[in-house]
Amino acid sequence: MGVSTHTMADYTSSVAPARLFQGYCIDTHNFLPEAMPSFIKSVDLVQGRPFKYAKNRVDEIDAGKFYCNYTTIEGGVVGDNIEKAVYETKFEPTSDGCPYTMVVHFHSKGEFVVSEEDVAAAKPNIKNMFNAAEEYLNANPQLYA
Template identity: 55%
Template sequence: MVISTHKMVDCTSPVDAARLFNAFCIDNHNFMPKALPDFIKSVDVLHGESGTVGSIKQINYPEGRPYKYAKNRVDEIDVDKFYCKFTAEGDVILGNIEYAVYESTFEPLESGTHYTMVVHYHTKGDYVVKEDQVAVSKEHMKNMFDIASEYLVTNPQLYALKQ
């Protein structure tokens, strides 16, 4: 097995880190289908409590996508540092990739958030994932982040801190 690491997203958002973290990591089963209906049909909690280590969610994709689902298991989560690590499996993992481990970090800025997502592809045999092979996924994930971030901008009450 070979592990190939790639930075998938590295961008900023005007949205507060706590709001983004809650939308993307804690309540994503409710948020993602509403904010990203063209990308995500539904999210089912299969095991555990959302946003806790060991919880498993199945992401179901709309008709017309090249895959039907992914199962994500939360491996680590730190609500104080806005960090989440999860393992993805399912038919979304294509070809020579056995599974993928994603790490998301939401770094608070003076006005907004610096978001990074890194993926560690665990491949079958000696296969090595090349940077040009993940270019489409990078663009797709960046686009999803931008749309979801804009959804939070236009819905400022969502995941707002209670005063």
């Protein structure tokens, strides 16, 4: 088994890190369907592409540092070639906005290596989700304030 690590997101938002963290990491099951109703219906994917479902396990949440670590253990990218994917998400408070990073550690089966093409193909979806979340929070300034 090999592990390949990729930075899947590295953005800066004008939304406060506490609000982004609350929506993305703490209240995900309520927030994401509200922010992205055309893509997420409760915890079920409406669109179903490229994955029909994902089962995640939360490994660590540090609300003081706006950090969340979780592992996809079933569905999603997990399958014939990937045993699990470990996600590290971090929101940082700065005077210039809120940097957000997502680093993913893909634990592959056998000699499989996650290709740069696969990583590049996933990044626009992650960016679109982040943009939708940011727009929703900007349109609803009372949410998680």
